[in-house]
Amino acid sequence: xxxxxxxxxxxxxxxxxxxxxxxxxxxxxxxxxxxxxxxxxxxxxxxxxxxxxxxxxxxxxxxxxxxxxxxxxxxxxxxxxxxxxxxxxxxxxxxxxxxxxxxxxxxxxxxxxxxxxxxxxxxxxxxxxxxxxxxxxxxxxxxxxxxxxxxxxxxxxxxxxxxxxxxxxxxxxxxxxxxxxxxxxxxxxxxxxxxxxxxxxxxxxxxxxxxxxxxxxxxxxxxxxxxxxxxxxxxxxxxxxxxxxxxxxxxxxxxxxxxxxxxxxxxxxxxxxxxxxxxxxxxxxxxxxxxxxxx
Amino acid sequence: xxxxxxxxxxxxxxxxxxxxxxxxxxxxxxxxxxxxxxxxxxxxxxxxxxxxxxxxxxxxxxxxxxxxxxxxxxxxxxxxxxxxxxxxxxxxxxxxxxxxxxxxxxxxxxxxxxxxxxxxxxxxxxxxxxxxxxxxxxxxxxxxxxxxxxxxxxxxxxxxxxxxxxxxxxxxxxxxxxxxxxxxxxxxxxxxxxxxxxxxxxxxxxxxxxxxxxxxxxxxxxxxxxxxxxxxxxxxxxxxxxxxxxxxxxxxxxxxxxxxxxxxxxxxxxxxxxxxxxxxxxxxxxxxxxxxxxxxxxxxxxxxxxxxxxxxxxxxxxxxxxxxxxxxxxxxxxxxxxxxxxxxxxxxxxxxxxxxxxxxxxxxxxxxxxxxxxxxxxxxxxxxxxxxxxxxxxxxxxxxxxxxxxxxxxxxxxxxxxxxxxxxxxxxxxxxx
Numbered sequence: 001x002x003x004x005x006x007x008x009x010x011x012x013x014x015x016x017x018x019x020x021x022x023x024x025x026x027x028x029x030x031x032x033x034x035x036x037x038x039x040x041x042x043x044x045x046x047x048x049x050x051x052x053x054x055x056x057x058x059x060x061x062x063x064x065x066x067x068x069x070x071x072x073x074x075x076x077x078x079x080x081x082x083x084x085x086x087x088x089x090x091x092x093x094x095x096x097x098x099x100x101x102x103x104x105x106x107x108x109x110x111x112x113x114x115x116x117x118x119x120x121x122x123x124x125x126x127x128x129x130x131x132x133x134x135x136x137x138x139x140x141x142x143x144x145x146x147x148x149x150x151x152x153x154x155x156x157x158x159x160x161x162x163x164x165x166x167x168x169x170x171x172x173x174x175x176x177x178x179x180x181x182x183x184x185x186x187x188x189x190x191x192x193x194x195x196x197x198x199x200x201x202x203x204x205x206x207x208x209x210x211x212x213x214x215x216x217x218x219x220x221x222x223x224x225x226x227x228x229x230x231x232x233x234x235x236x237x238x239x240x241x242x243x244x245x246x247x248x249x250x251x252x253x254x255x256x257x258x259x260x261x262x263x264x265x266x267x268x269x270x271x272x273x274x275x276x277x278x279x280x281x282x283x284x285x286x287x288x289x290x291x292x293x294x295x
Numbered sequence: 296x297x298x299x300x301x302x303x304x305x306x307x308x309x310x311x312x313x314x315x316x317x318x319x320x321x322x323x324x325x326x327x328x329x330x331x332x333x334x335x336x337x338x339x340x341x342x343x344x345x346x347x348x349x350x351x352x353x354x355x356x357x358x359x360x361x362x363x364x365x366x367x368x369x370x371x372x373x374x375x376x377x378x379x380x381x382x383x384x385x386x387x388x389x390x391x392x393x394x395x396x397x398x399x400x401x402x403x404x405x406x407x408x409x410x411x412x413x414x415x416x417x418x419x420x421x422x423x424x425x426x427x428x429x430x431x432x433x434x435x436x437x438x439x440x441x442x443x444x445x446x447x448x449x450x451x452x453x454x455x456x457x458x459x460x461x462x463x464x465x466x467x468x469x470x471x472x473x474x475x476x477x478x479x480x481x482x483x484x485x486x487x488x489x490x491x492x493x494x495x496x497x498x499x500x501x502x503x504x505x506x507x508x509x510x511x512x513x514x515x516x517x518x519x520x521x522x523x524x525x526x527x528x529x530x531x532x533x534x535x536x537x538x539x540x541x542x543x544x545x546x547x548x549x550x551x552x553x554x555x556x557x558x559x560x561x562x563x564x565x566x567x568x569x570x571x572x573x574x575x576x577x578x579x580x581x582x583x584x585x586x587x588x589x590x591x592x593x594x595x596x597x598x599x600x601x602x603x604x605x606x607x608x609x610x611x612x613x614x615x616x617x618x619x620x621x622x623x624x625x626x627x628x629x630x631x632x633x634x635x636x637x638x639x640x641x642x643x644x645x646x647x648x649x650x651x652x653x654x655x656x657x658x659x660x661x662x663x664x665x666x667x668x669x670x671x672x673x674x675x676x677x678x679x680x681x682x683x684x685x686x687x688x689x690x691x692x693x694x695x696x697x698x699x700x701x702x703x704x705x706x707x708x709x710x711x712x713x714x715x716x717x718x719x720x721x722x723x724x725x726x727x728x
Contacts, residue, residue, distance in 0.1 A: 211321075215322050219325075219326045219328075222324065223331075223332050224328065224329060225454075258453060259450075259454075260453070262420075263327075266394055266417070266420070270394070286320070287322060288320060289321075290322065290323050292323070294325045
């Protein structure tokens with residue numbers, strides 16, 4: 001028996017698992033059919049909310065603002081990454097250059113050692129074979145010349161290699177610089193495009209018309225107190241909601257007296273609801289009104 | 296600058312500055328209106344208490360309306376009559392186009408004791424601007440009302456109200472040979488008149504001392520014109536000038552120590568003199584064969600405005616009081632400009648001008664280009680006098696053949712008759728604060 005089990009352990013496990021699964025499926029099917037046989041007649045809850053168009057607009061605006069913020073965040077991240085990449089490239093180039101320098105130094109050192117060794121051997125040979133000096137002198141001279149030439153060649157090769165390595169490092173740095181510059185230019189271009197768009201909207205006749213309408217409306221509503229004469233200069237920050245109703249007005253800076261400030265604040269409320277823009281896209285929630293009477 | 300810094304901070308932190316830049320939406324406002332400010336003065340007390348005492352709220356409302364600076368709401372248009380700020384439905388009052396409202400209550404605290412509590416609200420901002428309590432007897436309720444109007448006026452316009460001040464004028468009663476002349480001092484609204492001096496002979500040219508304690512005037516009670524100064528509180532009076540010939544048109548120097556006046560030489564030529572009231576010393580200011588009259592001191596007490604016909608018709612001149620100063624002509628428009636009066640801040644000169652045969656009150660801008668504006672539309676509007684806050688002028692006019700007093704705002708926008716008792720009213724002079 002144990003031998004059988006050992007021999008057929010996999011099929012047995014499989015069969016047990018399959019049986020278990022079948023049993024579970026049957027139980028589940030039974031439960032589901034039971035549930036189905038008892039349909040519940042629950043009313044469908046309708047979560048009706050009257051959405052104020054202003055609220056909706058505010059929500060949309062909040063959404064837009066969030067998207068804008070997200071875009072700004074993504075852009076900031078991209079900028080950070082570009083900066084990091086450039087820094088990494090620079091670091092790699094620096095490391096490479098340091099390695100090249102070290103290699104060159106080591107090669108120079110070993111070449112110098114070789115020369116020293118040759119020199120010592122030759123000196124020994126000279127002492128033991130003094131008599132051969134005259135005969136050997138020409139050969140030795142030739143050899144020394146050859147050695148010198150070899151050392152010279154080695155040095156030249158080394159220089160060439162070092163130059164090549166330096167150039168490579170330089171090229172890498174240059175490439176990184178170019179990339180960073182290109183990215184900066186792209187960013188600048190994007191900002192310019194954005195500003196161009198803004199100024200295009202600002203310069204549009206519809207916007208000018210909107211501002212003129214607002215100014216006319218507020219001028220008509222402003223009852224000047226005796227102190228409001230030429231020289232008065234006041235800024236009021238106001239908030240309006242779609243529909244033009246002014247919800248807040250604050251005199252932020254003003255060189256006038258209390259009566260002048262009050263008249264200015266009142267002018268804004270008297271002008272409420274403010275005129276609608278010719279193009280709904282021009283609607284601005286926050287307006288800055290600059291009061292500076294010319295007489 | 297602050298904005299720039301916050302913008303930079305935002306730029307550094309999020310690179311989002313272009314967005315904040317896009318929301319900068321600046322509207323330039325360079326013009327405003329000079330129309331009256333709408334205000335509602337809600338009745339302070341029940342009809343019964345008002346009938347038994349005095350309608351203070353109505354007086355406040357009338358004062359404000361008379362100033363020309365306010366447009367008051369008619370009581371019958373008031374949808375409710377709150378007495379405290381807590382009961383004001385601001386949105387409703389705003390819908391009725393009120394910028395401000397005064398609410399209050401009056402209680403009878405004793406047999407002849409009343410307390411008035413009042414508040415001023417800005418309907419647009421829902422802010423409480425004033426809140427006071429005044430205690431008064433029955434006789435003082437009128438002046439309590441003027442006080443409230445003054446406080447409201449000053450709070451909203453930034454200039455002092457002149458509702459609690461007084462006016463002096465001449466009233467002529469009866470017909471020849473039974474004429475009576477009276478010098479009267481009354482409240483600025485014409486109420487509460489008191490006879491200060493009465494004569495069978497003409498009284499002329501009342502002029503207030505700068506401290507409001509005395510009046511200088513000319514009386515013919517001795518058959519010859521004589522100039523007196525009378526202290527109002529005591530009724531004491533003294534002669535200040537009784538030269539042979541005319542003694543006329545007194546005007547107090549700003550420090551109250553001197554009088555400018557008009558005297559005549561033997562041949563009848565009129566010139567301006569200054570009399571020091573302490574030393575009695577007389578100094579001659581003008582010396583011209585023409586008529587120089589109606590002097591008025593400049594604010595700094597160094598010059599005198601006057602009328603002269605030296606160039607043919609009457610025109611207005613100004614001369615320094617130092618010996619040798621040459622008069623300078625100020626009016627050039629039209630053939631008749633007389634009786635100069637300067638506004639309290641000396642920014643404006645009021646005078647009588649002739650227009651198509653009618654006499655009218657006009658003003659000239661003394662600070663700018665000398666623009667002239669004719670304020671009134673009557674046939675015989677003369678003797679202008681500024682309220683001490685410069686907002687309104689009082690003048691003498693004629694209505695159905697009778698001399699009356701009228702008011703016109705310094706910008707000419709609002710004109711109003713002053714209620715008056717019987718008689719022919721002349722030469723009003725507005726007292727200082």
